[in-house]
Amino acid sequence: MLQTFHSLSEPERVAERVKALRVYMAKAKIDAVLVPRSDKHQGEYVPASAERLQWLSGFSGSAGIAVIAKKAAALMIDGRYTVQAAAETDTKVFEVSLLPRGKLADWLAANVGKGGMIGFDPWNHTAGEINRLTAALAPKGIKLKALPKNPIDILWGENRPKPPHNPVIAQPIGFAGRTSADKVSELQARLKSEGQSAVILTLPDSICWLFNIRGSDVAHNPVVLAFAIVPVSGKAELFIAPDRLDSEVRAEVTPVAKLLAPAMLIERVKDLKAKGQRVRLDPESAAYWFEQKLGAKLIARGQDPCIVPKAIKSDAEVIGSRAAHVRDGHAMVRFLAWLDDWASDGTLDEITAVQKLEEFRRDTNMLRDVSFPTISGSGPNGAIVHYRVSDATNRRVKPGELFLIDSGGQYQDGTTDITRTIAVGEPTEDMQRHFTAVLKGHIAVATARFPKGTRGIDLDPFARRALWQIGADFDHGTGHGIGSYLSVHEGPQSISRAGMAPLHPGMLISNEPGYYKVGQYGIRIENVVLVTLPETVDGDREMMAFETLTLAPIDRRLILPEMLEKSERDWLNGYHKHVFETLARNLDLTTRNWLKQATQPV
Numbered sequence: 001m002l003q004t005f006h007s008l009s010e011p012e013r014v015a016e017r018v019k020a021l022r023v024y025m026a027k028a029k030i031d032a033v034l035v036p037r038s039d040k041h042q043g044e045y046v047p048a049s050a051e052r053l054q055w056l057s058g059f060s061g062s063a064g065i066a067v068i069a070k071k072a073a074a075l076m077i078d079g080r081y082t083v084q085a086a087a088e089t090d091t092k093v094f095e096v097s098l099l100p101r102g103k104l105a106d107w108l109a110a111n112v113g114k115g116g117m118i119g120f121d122p123w124n125h126t127a128g129e130i131n132r133l134t135a136a137l138a139p140k141g142i143k144l145k146a147l148p149k150n151p152i153d154i155l156w157g158e159n160r161p162k163p164p165h166n167p168v169i170a171q172p173i174g175f176a177g178r179t180s181a182d183k184v185s186e187l188q189a190r191l192k193s194e195g196q197s198a199v200i201l202t203l204p205d206s207i208c209w210l211f212n213i214r215g216s217d218v219a220h221n222p223v224v225l226a227f228a229i230v231p232v233s234g235k236a237e238l239f240i241a242p243d244r245l246d247s248e249v250r251a252e253v254t255p256v257a258k259l260l261a262p263a264m265l266i267e268r269v270k271d272l273k274a275k276g277q278r279v280r281l282d283p284e285s286a287a288y289w290f291e292q293k294l295g296a297k298l299i300a301r302g303q304d305p306c307i308v309p310k311a312i313k314s315d316a317e318v319i320g321s322r323a324a325h326v327r328d329g330h331a332m333v334r335f336l337a338w339l340d341d342w343a344s345d346g347t348l349d350e351i352t353a354v355q356k357l358e359e360f361r362r363d364t365n366m367l368r369d370v371s372f373p374t375i376s377g378s379g380p381n382g383a384i385v386h387y388r389v390s391d392a393t394n395r396r397v398k399p400g401e402l403f404l405i406d407s408g409g410q411y412q413d414g415t416t417d418i419t420r421t422i423a424v425g426e427p428t429e430d431m432q433r434h435f436t437a438v439l440k441g442h443i444a445v446a447t448a449r450f451p452k453g454t455r456g457i458d459l460d461p462f463a464r465r466a467l468w469q470i471g472a473d474f475d476h477g478t479g480h481g482i483g484s485y486l487s488v489h490e491g492p493q494s495i496s497r498a499g500m501a502p503l504h505p506g507m508l509i510s511n512e513p514g515y516y517k518v519g520q521y522g523i524r525i526e527n528v529v530l531v532t533l534p535e536t537v538d539g540d541r542e543m544m545a546f547e548t549l550t551l552a553p554i555d556r557r558l559i560l561p562e563m564l565e566k567s568e569r570d571w572l573n574g575y576h577k578h579v580f581e582t583l584a585r586n587l588d589l590t591t592r593n594w595l596k597q598a599t600q601p602v
Helices: 011-028 052-057 079-088 103-111 127-140 151-159 180-193 204-211 247-253 264-274 288-294 307-311 315-345 350-362 379-383 429-446 456-469 566-586 589-598
Strands: 032-036 065-069 073-077 095-098 117-120 143-146 198-201 227-231 236-239 257-260 279-281 299-301 367-370 375-378 401-407 409-411 418-424 449-451 479-481 490-495 508-511 514-517 521-524 527-531 543-548
Touching (some): 127 288, 143 288, 180 198, 204 307, 227 264, 279 288, 315 418, 350 375, 379 401, 429 514, 429 543, 456 490, 566 589
Parallel strands (some): 032 117, 198 279, 236 257
Antiparallel strands (some): 032 065, 367 409, 479 508, 527 543
16 A cells, blocks of 8 residues: 555644653753754655654644743644644644734744744755744744754654665656756746846755656655755755766766755855855745855845746646546446445445545556545544544445545656545435535636636636535635646645635646535545636637646536536536546446446536
């Protein structure tokens, strides 16, 4: 199995660990410590050796920060994790709260007070984050102090997992679509045009995209943890242990980059400072340590220059993504047919469902990994947005309930992400009403046409309007970017209230509105869509649209047809017709018959 089900949380150890941290704080003469869920690369996902927030608080989600003062502690998370965080931590030690802008500074002012000193690891926070917090705390008389060593690493000691040291593999040009030399040349031309001497790259997926490499340093994300410096001319520098690259990968990388040991990074940053070179640094993705060492005067603040071109997929990456979604669609249809057969008697459990879906994906003989731990939530567990089933929480899939399964596969030609909500037995009218409202929002996004310059924030209300009309909503974004055999969550594009990046043709993005009735059920319908090339069909402006790549039926038993407009029924019926025609010929007779029934017109 590519997934495990043991509980990652130890709430019973939280109190003693926080107590030990406070002993450290007293010796270090600091009044509070920040413990974020991030590592020195500032990616969303981290290796086991960097799971400091989980070790201290028990919380295993992918976003959050703990702040520990002398007499109080808070675990601040976003809306996806409200239920999960309270279940995984010791709420007698940590106050669990949402993290709106300014909340952290307000909490520190209330619990530390004037003259207080806040300790933080300069590697584990971005420059932008520390600069904003410094500005917010200065009027309150509170200062930040960069610590020489991470206190959690000191307390974790010998039990802390070793940092990853896994082999690096090449991403063939047939899948990448562009050579590394071409990408580096384009990046250097941008540096030259903006008067910058070099750029420091810290995000693993940016580095993997630039050099056409992949790895396995972070679970379910085929990335390599490394740093890179790209000068305005000449070879780039890739900081990675040389023994991780075999001769084949070296042959791909060394024409465009020098391989330097990770320990050399400090010296090279010092060299850039000594030469007084103007260095591009992304304040929202690069660790504060770099700004600390370079000095603010030498830094040209700007977005990581790989982010947008990485998000705009090459023709080869688009072709690969389509193929990956067809392959994944076959696995999903086999699973959904199997689920309908096995779930009705109430003996199926959440873990067995995860195992069976992974088995169907493995049967493609092309699965490299799952793209994240499968969310397999029956009944009330489906209402936990980022639920992770464990041996301790495993629940049976019971008749009369909803079952939500959110999963994906990592294939060398593409990354997939799909959610389906399934009726087990007879659904209630309440379930159907909410499901149909979510479906209407999904269709509104899928059928949207929009001009150049449209941002995700402009499209986000499309997904919510039908829910708003019945007094409902959801507390997560409608869609996130998708990598190409890279991270399943990729920027800059998103469909959300914070989605300020313009959408460009070739971007992949999820379409996943939902509804969650805490303690009862969760609903989410997720497909991956591709932003299409602009064209003029009617009117006088070029319009872009979405091509839906995900292929799997949407549960018709949960739909109230009278809630759908004719255009919505037409989209759904057309989508199901496409699913059947694309997938049926490569299915066994029993599964094909099931799919034919599941894709009948509404």
